[in-house]
Amino acid sequence: MAVTPLLSVRGLGVSLGRAALIEGVDLDLMMGKTHGLVGESGSGKSVSAMAIMRLLEPRQFRVEAQRITFDGRDLSALGTTEMRRVRGAEISMIFQEPMTALNPVLPVGEQIVETLRVHQGLNRATARKRALEMLEWVRIPAADRRIDEYPHQLSGGMRQRVMIAIAIACQPKLLIADEPTTALDVTIQAQILELLHELQRELGMGILLITHDLGVVAGYADDVSVMYAGRIIETGTTSQIFEHALHPYTQGLLRSHPPVDRDVDELPTIPGTVPQPHERPNGCRFGPRCAHFRQICDQTDPRLMGFEHQHRAACIRPKGYLFDEPLEVSDG
Amino acid sequence: MDDRGTPYLRITNLTKHFRVGRGGLLGRKRPVVRAVDDVSFSIARGETLAVVGESGCGKTTLGRLVLRLIEADSGRIEIAGTEIRGLDHRAMQEFRRRVQIVIQDPFGSLNPRMLIGQAIMEPLDIHSVGTAKARRARLAELLDLVGLPQEFAARFPHQLSGGQRQRVGIARALALETDLLICDEAVSALDVSVQAQIVNLLQKLKHERHLTYLFISHDMAIVRHIADHIAVMYLGEIVEIAPKAQLFAAPAHPYTQALLKSVPRARVQERPKLAIKGDIPSPIDPPSGCRFHTRCPHVMQICRSTPPPRTTVGPNHGANCHLLTPALPAAKGQSA
Numbered sequence: 080m081a082v083t084p085l086l087s088v089r090g091l092g093v094s095l096g097r098a099a100l101i102e103g104v105d106l107d108l109m110m111g112k113t114h115g116l117v118g119e120s121g122s123g124k125s126v127s128a129m130a131i132m133r134l135l136e137p138r139q140f141r142v143e144a145q146r147i148t149f150d151g152r153d154l155s156a157l158g159t160t161e162m163r164r165v166r167g168a169e170i171s172m173i174f175q176e177p178m179t180a181l182n183p184v185l186p187v188g189e190q191i192v193e194t195l196r197v198h199q200g201l202n203r204a205t206a207r208k209r210a211l212e213m214l215e216w217v218r219i220p221a222a223d224r225r226i227d228e229y230p231h232q233l234s235g236g237m238r239q240r241v242m243i244a245i246a247i248a249c250q251p252k253l254l255i256a257d258e259p260t261t262a263l264d265v266t267i268q269a270q271i272l273e274l275l276h277e278l279q280r281e282l283g284m285g286i287l288l289i290t291h292d293l294g295v296v297a298g299y300a301d302d303v304s305v306m307y308a309g310r311i312i313e314t315g316t317t318s319q320i321f322e323h324a325l326h327p328y329t330q331g332l333l334r335s336h337p338p339v340d341r342d343v344d345e346l347p348t349i350p351g352t353v354p355q356p357h358e359r360p361n362g363c364r365f366g367p368r369c370a371h372f373r374q375i376c377d378q379t380d381p382r383l384m385g386f387e388h389q390h391r392a393a394c395i396r397p398k399g400y401l402f403d404e405p406l407e408v409s410d411g
Numbered sequence: 412m413d414d415r416g417t418p419y420l421r422i423t424n425l426t427k428h429f430r431v432g433r434g435g436l437l438g439r440k441r442p443v444v445r446a447v448d449d450v451s452f453s454i455a456r457g458e459t460l461a462v463v464g465e466s467g468c469g470k471t472t473l474g475r476l477v478l479r480l481i482e483a484d485s486g487r488i489e490i491a492g493t494e495i496r497g498l499d500h501r502a503m504q505e506f507r508r509r510v511q512i513v514i515q516d517p518f519g520s521l522n523p524r525m526l527i528g529q530a531i532m533e534p535l536d537i538h539s540v541g542t543a544k545a546r547r548a549r550l551a552e553l554l555d556l557v558g559l560p561q562e563f564a565a566r567f568p569h570q571l572s573g574g575q576r577q578r579v580g581i582a583r584a585l586a587l588e589t590d591l592l593i594c595d596e597a598v599s600a601l602d603v604s605v606q607a608q609i610v611n612l613l614q615k616l617k618h619e620r621h622l623t624y625l626f627i628s629h630d631m632a633i634v635r636h637i638a639d640h641i642a643v644m645y646l647g648e649i650v651e652i653a654p655k656a657q658l659f660a661a662p663a664h665p666y667t668q669a670l671l672k673s674v675p676r677a678r679v680q681e682r683p684k685l686a687i688k689g690d691i692p693s694p695i696d697p698p699s700g701c702r703f704h705t706r707c708p709h710v711m712q713i714c715r716s717t718p719p720p721r722t723t724v725g726p727n728h729g730a731n732c733h734l735l736t737p738a739l740p741a742a743k744g745q746s747a
Contacts, residue, residue: 119602120573220689234690235466264465264629264691269673269683276682291602294675298682318679335607339632339674340659346611346636349604352572 083151085110085285086131086253090145093123093130098356100126100140101309103382106287107302110252111279113286115300115317117293117332121353122306124289128255131287132172133162150252168198171246175258177238181230187241188214188226194248213244217274236267243274250282257289272299293336297321302389305329308354308364311383315390325392328365363394371396417492418453419623420477420591425450425486427469427476431695442695446472448647450486454640456590459617459624461638461655463631463670467694468644470627474593477625478512479503490591508538511584515596517576521568527579528564534586553582557612574605581612585620595627610637631674635659640727643667646694646702653728663722663730666703701733709734 084107091104101123108114116124129135130142133154147154149170157165166172174180182190191210195201201209207226214222217240230238239259246254256275260268276299279286288300296303297317304314305326313326324330331349351368354360360367362377369376375395383391429444446469454460462470475481477488479495488495495506511534514520521530528550535546554561557578568576577597584592594613598606610633616622628634634641635655642652643666651664662668669686676683687706692698698705704714713733722735 119604236690265631265673265683266465266669266687267690268675269685270688272675272683273685292675293603293677294683297677297679298675321677321679332603333677335604336677337607337610337632337636338676339635339671340676343636345614346607348607348611350608352574352605353602 082109084108084148085150086287087146087148088127088131088144089147090143091127091130091147092143093126093135094141095139095356099309100356101130101306104306104311105314105383106304106311108253108285108287109301110285111283112301113279113288113299115296115303116287116289116306117291117296117303118306119291119332119353121308121355123309124306125257127306128172128257128287128289132166132170132255134166164198167194167251168249169251170253170255171249171251172255172257173239173242173246173259175261177235177242178230180242181238183230186227186229187233190241191245191248194245198249209248210244213248214241216247217241217244217278219244234267235263236271239263239271240274243271243278247278247282247284251284253285253287254279255287255289258291259288260295261290261292268295275299293321293333305332308359309356310364310393312365312394313392314383315387319387319390323390325386325390325397326365326394327369327371327396329392331368331370365394417455418489419456419491420625421453421487421489422477423451423487423489425473425476425488426484427472427481428484444694445469445647445697446694447476447483450644450647450649452640452642452649452652454591454623454625456623457617457621458639459626459637460640460642461626461628461634462642462644463628463634464644465629465670465691467646467691469647469694470629470644471595473644474512474595474625474627477593478507478510504538508587509590510593511587511589511591512593512595513577513580513584513597515600517580518568518573520580521576523568525567526564527559527566527568527571530568530579531564531583531586534583538587540587549586553586556585556616557582572605573601574608577601577609578612581609581616585616589620589622591623591625593625593627596629597626598633599628599630606633613637631670643670646692646697648702648731650703650732651728651730653725653730657725657728661725661728663724663728663735664703664732665707665709665734667730669706669708701731 086108088104088106092102093100104127118124131147135142144155188210191213192206195206195209211222211226214226219225219237219240260271263271290296300317303317303320304311307328313329324333334347335349337346349368362380366372366376381393381395383393385391386397425447426449427447429446430441431444432441452460462473464470476483490506531553532546532550550564551561554564559578598609601609617624626637638655640654641658642649645666651667662671672684672686674683689706692705700716701714701719704710711733719731719733721729721731723729724735
């Protein structure tokens with residue numbers, strides 16, 4: 080990669096007590112691009128984001144990383160105060176449920192004003208003027224009236240627009256969007272995704288798009304990483320992942336997504352369920368659910384291996400059940 | 412409207428309005444939510460009718476009305492030819508053996524202190540079915556039916572995953588002589604790989620036990636997979652109803668078209684279309700005329716004032732839209 084990534088994470092791990100929640104997470108996100116982080120519940124997508132943002136309670140969670148560089152700086156080396164300055168100004172975050180992220184007893188305009196005053200030191204009048212512009216920017220109708228309303232007076236889609244307005248108020252370089260449209264109706268989801276896409280073009284920000292919805296990622300991400308049981312098990316460009324998935328889990332996930340534009344006889348499924356952190360199997364973590372399971376999968380714990388340009392998967396199968404160095408294959 | 416013999420469930424002009432909030436000073440009227448407004452449809456035995464729509468469209472209220480968990484204001488609910496709205500408590504109890512519901516979050520509906528086995532057998536206890544021995548045999552059979560290992564009977568809900576809990580919910584709903592199963596967002600909270608398992612289980616049970624489903628969902632992709640017929644609801648009304656193939660091949664109502672276009676495809680760089688602008692209006696005081704007119708890309712003058720009548724656009728396929736009306740009201744009386 081010739082260009083320096085905006086965000087580059089290497090070897091990120093988080094544990095809670097004796098349970099490792101995520102392990103060895105690597106991520107690269109380019110300026111102005113969208114990286115989709117996909118996985119089912121409990122795969123570790125949100126924990127990864129929280130760890131990057133350093134929002135995990137240090138007395139509870141142990142976070143380690145070889146490095147987390149953002150815009151040329153090592154985030155893990157920053158002091159608490161410096162990190163607070165980065166959060167909200169240079170890196171922002173939006174969540175699934177804007178109702179719980181917004182302050183219910185403060186008018187929405189005030190919440191944008193607060194961000195602008197804290198991070199940009201604007202005076203009240205200027206900040207309010209700017210807040211109104213922000214609400215118009217995220218296309219809230221009758222923004223001059225809405226600015227004084229409380230979160231409960233707004234619809235779910237409108238509240239998510241307010242969250243986005245707060246998030247981009249300081250024109251961040253990186254936006255972490257954690258299931259930003261999961262709680263929304265499908266017609267509203269389309270509007271919010273399109274809004275994020277337009278804002279990205281205008282601001283040139285990088286977006287880390289965390290979602291369980293493959294359809295959302297397919298349309299909006301440039302690159303995709305698939306998480307399973309605390310690890311990234313496949314990563315590549317969006318077309319590599321969607322058109323040439325290598326990992327049986329990714330393949331299964333894509334197949335079990337029912338298509339809306341054609342009929343299928345029976346939905347292919349992945350048997351079993353995602354293991355909890357304390358019950359992850361030895362060897363390949365997907366082994367017990369894998370249709371291509373072989374004895375060797377119990378004994379080896381495959382890590383991401385390169386296949387094509389950018390495309391990497393944590394499975395021994397695509398290379399014909401062989402690692403780079405010769406390994407005994409017990410069944411043919 | 413159905414030509415496939417006697418329907419198992421027939422809903423006619425069903426209406427439920429809720430009064431909300433407090434009345435204003437000086438006797439001002441309390442606002443009314445028109446949750447379900449003049450809804451009619453029928454489902455033949457062994458078929459699945461899916462009711463789709465977004466938040467506030469009334470789909471959940473509809474399911475509860477059919478079970479009489481809430482009472483309708485007016486209209487008819489006929490199950491296997493019997494109008495159930497007039498039944499007394501005891502007669503209704505009999506009907507509840509045949510009509511059951513599976514809801515979105517089984518964790519919320521399972522008693523956290525009750526073992527899975529007890530939870531599944533509870534309907535049998537309530538309806539005093541069989542001896543203790545027969546009930547235990549039935550429990551074993553039900554666990555098997557929904558693909559749960561026998562030892563799960565001795566576990567508590569928190570020891571199960573979401574998909575396993577939903578299997579328990581289904582087992583419990585099938586404990587009696589269920590004919591009609593109402594699935595209210597039954598697979599919406601599940602991860603996609605588990606969702607596919609539960610969808611397949613529902614399909615298998617339907618064929619094996621000849622069940623009739625009222626499948627309530629917001630997810631067009633799931634509905635395409637599971638339904639025989641589809642009713643699209645918007646703000647308390649059915650705006651389009653059709654056999655599945657027709658609805659997906661030739662959606663007639665602009666709202667149905669928008670819903671279909673908005674669904675993200677799992678294909679590279681194919682973005683969901685920005686099919687409609689604006690928010691879903693509140694079901695309190697819904698828009699006049701056609702309730703969709705505030706968001707409709709084809710809105711005309713008449714849409715703001717006059718509710719569109721049901722127009723037949725194909726076999727068993729109807730939609731309420733002025734664009735489909737064969738002649739405008741000025742030329743009323745012409746045959747279609």
